[in-house]
Amino acid sequence: MSPSRKRARGAMPMAAGVVVSASFLVCGSVMPALADDEVVVDRGAASAAEAGSWQSVDDSVSAAPSDLAAKVDANDRARVVALRDEDGVPTFDVKNVKGRAQAEAVVAEVQAKDETLAVAVEEKKKLISSSAADATATNDPYWGSAWGLTRLGAEGAWQVASGAGQTVAIVDTGSAAEPDLAPQLLTGWDFVADREGGQSDQNGHGTHVAGIVAATAGNAIGASGLAPAAKILPVRALDSAGQGYWSDIASGIIYAVNQGAGVINLSLGGHADDPNLKAAVDYATSNGRTVVAAVGNDGSGALTYPAAYPGVIGVSATNQSDGIASFSNFGSAVDVAAPGVGILSTVPGGYASMSGTSMAAPFVSASAALIRSAAVSHGLGAVNVEAALKSTAIDLGAPGRDVYSGSGRVNPRDAMCGSGACAVGLNPTATLKKQKLTVRLNRAAVQQVVLQKKVGKVWKRVTVKLTATNGVVSFKVKRGTSYRYVIPTTTDTLMVKSKSIRVR
Incomplete structure (x- = not known):
């Protein structure tokens, strides 16, 4: 069903993912579809979500409107976003405002409603730190240039699973239908333009991320994604400059859950917590989805959201020597690490190498898709994807968990084998x-x-x-x-x- 329908204000919306009126956006009003694997849920993600349900009333409902609107200047354009529960699905009412006074008035209005679970005031911000303009273009489409795949033992992992039956949602700048990526692309949705189809990418970041996950293998062009048999659900939530609103990111997450994506990749982030973004993440993890996010490229210990939320697998970046990239953030949000320096992948019009935790995260999302795919094909039932990734990771730096690489660099084949996918019945x-x-x-x-x-x-x-x-x-x-x-x-x-x- 289409996630977007026009309606007159006050009329009951049809069941859909997004309903738009002149000034209000309602997102997520369909029940979630089963993930592609159906019988496999991420037990670790579901357990983490139990600790902080999105259906609890957030402190923002009782906060002073002036505090929530403090960063909005007199002539600034912003959004006031209110969260409510509609039949078990997070639903956002979004109103565009201009200036602090109007923002405060709308905040007070929605806080007074009994159904409001959270409220936030948003301004458009840049949520990615790499783009096509920052990339070094290359005409080398060969496997030898894709060092990340070699380091992660892709060919050995494919002996167990290649991602068949899995859908990975890329919530980003969109994913262009490049020849090496088009066979894996689903239709998706564009939350920037509010229309069907996430296959428009005017930045390049989302296409690059998608290629790392599932660029086609064995087609004699380009390189390959780590989970080449997985499908990509392109969700455009950021514009050509990599800017956007948390409410669009949150809407994209909910849309991905409702479309049945088993893994959701978020190669984006900001340092400000947002209750509506957290609600969307909790909704995803409570429905057994695996959520993966980049920890940021400041080279600092600053927390980056959504990577810092419970249940999200936060990813730092490594270089060709298995060292931590100088730009990679560190701290409690780091769960695992993956290659993120000079990563070759698809971009609109060809291929490029990019660096960032944005490139590391999709390697982990692809690894999660491999684990889920292997669990289905081997009849393993529910799996704890995060635990599988952490327990089999290659330890980096000082022995044991650390703030730079978390549990270490992911090891996809061992993660699948550790879940029982490589088990061979012995009859000695x-x-x-x-x-x-x-x-x-x-x-x-x-x-x-x-x-x-x-x-x-x-x-x-x-x-x-x-x-x-x-x-x-x-x-x-x-x-x-x-x-x-x-x-x-x-x-x-x-x-x-x-x-x-x-x-x-």
């Missing part, structure tokens, strides 16, 4: 000849095997050996003793396998 067999016990796996692999013997009623370890590359290992045993061999659980075996045998 054993033969006993004289005093030699030989254990054979049903596949060629190096695997740990523990030999135990029974002492009274207790099994005690005798020794531990690794199988040869052909999956075979032998032990010397004694007559008159009961032995047991145990193959411990790993990301490859998934569960413990054991069998006992009596040597006579």
Whole structure:
């Protein structure tokens, strides 16, 4: 259903994602569609959202109107945005105002309404820090230029999953239908122009981000996205200068949820918290969506939103040496890191290299799409995407979690394997000849095997050996003793396998 309908003020809106009147915008009035994976939700995201529901009344409802409108000068144009709950979906009433006095009056008006859950005064601001103008153009479309894919082990990851069945929403400046990207692009929505179609990009930033996620692989042009079989839902919420309103970003997030996107990429941010933006993020995570955001390019410890919100995976940027990029922000918002320096990807009219945490975030969004895709194809049920990414990340810098790289650089294949997607059912067999016990796996692999013997009623370890590359290992045993061999659980075996045998 179209997310935009015109209506006369006061008439009941049709079920839709966005309803527009002369001065009010109502967003999100449809129930969320199931994510593409249907049975897979991000358990970590859903748990985080429980701590701060978007349906709770925010402090802004009781704040002084003069405080909320303090940054609006006499002739400034701004928006007053009020949040309410419409059938379980965040809905924004947006009114354009001019000057502080009018802003304060409208704030007081919406604060007095019983249904208001939050209110904010917005001015248009730049929410990205890289653009096509900042990029270094290149005519080199080959794999060798895409160092980020090599560093993340893309080809190994694709042996497990390539993102099939997943939709990643890119809430950005739009995503142009370049030849290397067009096969993966859905229609999307343009919240700047308020019309169907997010495939217009007059900046280049959104197209570059989309290509990192899902540029087509194996088509003999360009490079490839990390999740080349995933679909891209282009959501244009920023204009040609990379400027926009939090309410449009929030509307884009809600639209993405309602369209069934499983992963939402936000390569944007600002230092000011916004209750309506947080409500949209909470709505997404409470519906099991994975939300990924860039932590910012100030080279400082300043918090950047939405990356700093609970349940959002905040991403810092690394260079070709696995060092943290000098521009990358640091602090508590950083959960993981990914390549973000000199990243080759699609832009309107060709290809370009860009640097920024904006480039690092889509590598993590693509990794999330791979995990979700693998979970579906292997029937793993609900997965905790954030936990999978963190627990398998490559540690950088000082041992353990740190404020620069979080848990470390993401490792997509290991994240999928850590969720059980690489598990191979083992059916080991054993033969006993004289005093030699030989254990054979049903596949060629190096695997740990523990030999135990029974002492009274207790099994005690005798020794531990690794199988040869052909999956075979032998032990010397004694007559008159009961032995047991145990193959411990790993990301490859998934569960413990054991069998006992009596040597006579």
